[in-house]
Amino acid sequence: MALSSFIDYLNLERKYSRHTVTAYSRDIESFLDFLDTEYGAMPVTEVSYPLIRSWVVKLGDEGLGNRSVNRKVASLKAYFKFLQKTGVLQQSPLAKHKSLKVRKEIQVPFSxxxxxxxxxxxxxxxxxxxxxxxxxxxxxxxxxxxxxxxxxxxxxxxxxxxxxxxxxxxxxxxxxxxxxxxxxxxxxxxxxxxxxxxxxxxxxxxxxxxxxxxxxxxxxxxxxxxxxxxxxxxxxxxxxxxxxxxxxxxxxxxxxxxxxxxxxxxxxxxxxxxxxxxxxxxxxxxxxxxxxxxxxx
Structure with missing residues (x-):
């Protein structure tokens, strides 16, 4: 199922903001571009967790912090959950994924x-x-x-x-x-x-x-x-x-x-x-x- 269907779902059913939908789209496209570059054309039904892990490692090697990586993976997880919900996938390859540890930063408010x-x-x-x-x-x-x-x-x-x-x-x-x-x-x-x-x-x-x-x-x-x-x-x-x-x-x-x-x-x-x-x-x-x-x- 095309990514456009998922975007329509976020817009029309979940009623996410334009900013949020754009972020989801950008994150998922990043992964799909990675697949095309590293593994060639591949249907989404054949994506495995090891492939996703290799993408996560690549993101880390490029200097992306754990918090940003987790956000990208969360976008991808939502996409796979949608594909599972619509019958394209039987199980999400990210079903047992655990987020990377992120150091909690205390945000000090303005005085x-x-x-x-x-x-x-x-x-x-x-x-x-x-x-x-x-x-x-x-x-x-x-x-x-x-x-x-x-x-x-x-x-x-x-x-x-x-x-x-x-x-x-x-x-x-x-x-x-x-x-x-x-x-x-x-x-x-x-x-x-x-x-x-x-x-x-x-x-x-x-x-x-x-x-x-x-x-x-x-x-x-x-x-x-x-x-x-x-x-x-x-x-x-x-x-x-x-x-x-x-x-x-x-x-x-x-x-x-x-x-x-x-x-x-x-x-x-x-x-x-x-x-x-x-x-x-x-x-x-x-x-x-x-x-x-x-x-x-």
């Missing part, structure tokens, strides 16, 4: 001072670009939305009167996120300026300086540009603002289930990755407050 420094710089100007970038940073930090969700926001999704915003998340699942007054004021100012500059021709909320749709690299570069000035962290991406949103809420006593709903996670397991910093804060409070934790005991 309050770093957030304040960026917001302070952006608040000092009132031109369209500064207001747009301020709205972008503020939306990430105040709602925890994903980059793709922010890019696809439309003006009609923002309800300033009810202080809420509608977000279209993964697999086209909608969620409503409440807006704090601080963000309402920022969006109100930005939308006024946006409408003066570009009117209603484009209904996307956030636009480029030319009034066009935002795109992934534009958002990444914008966030990285501001935060690399104030932070020594190696990662200054939009996702780090999502991570910061969740961590700051948890550090200030937010319920884990509530944060899960705000982030649009399907399960608590996904949200729990943000709790390590919260545990560090909790430990400090505990060590300081417990009556038995005294140096003279």
């Amino acid at each position: 309050g001072d770093e957030i304040d420094a960026v917001l302070g710089e952006l608040s000092s100007s009132s031109d369209f670009e500064s207001l747009r970038d301020l709205a972008m940073v503020s939306l990430f930090y105040a709602t925890g939305m994903r980059r793709s969700e922010l890019i696809n926001l439309r003006v009609k999704d923002v309800d300033l009167a009810r202080r809420s915003i509608k977000v279209l998340g993964k697999r086209n699942k909608e969620r409503i996120i409440p807006l704090i007054n601080w963000l309402v004021d920022i969006l109100n100012t930005y939308i006024d300026q946006r409408n003066q500059c570009f009117g209603a021709e484009n209904d996307r909320l956030l636009l480029t300086n030319k009034g066009e749709n935002l795109y992934d690299t534009f958002v990444y570069r914008t966030i990285n540009r501001y935060f690399s000035k104030v932070s020594q962290k190696t990662k200054t991406s939009p996702h780090m603002l999502r991570h910061t949103f969740a961590t700051h809420l948890l550090n200030n006593g937010a319920d884990l289930n509530g944060v899960k709903e705000l982030l649009g996670h399907a399960s608590l397991a996904s949200t729990q990755v943000y709790t390590h910093t919260s545990m560090a804060e909790l430990s400090k409070v505990y060590q300081k407050a417990h009556p038995r934790n005294r140096s003279d005991d």
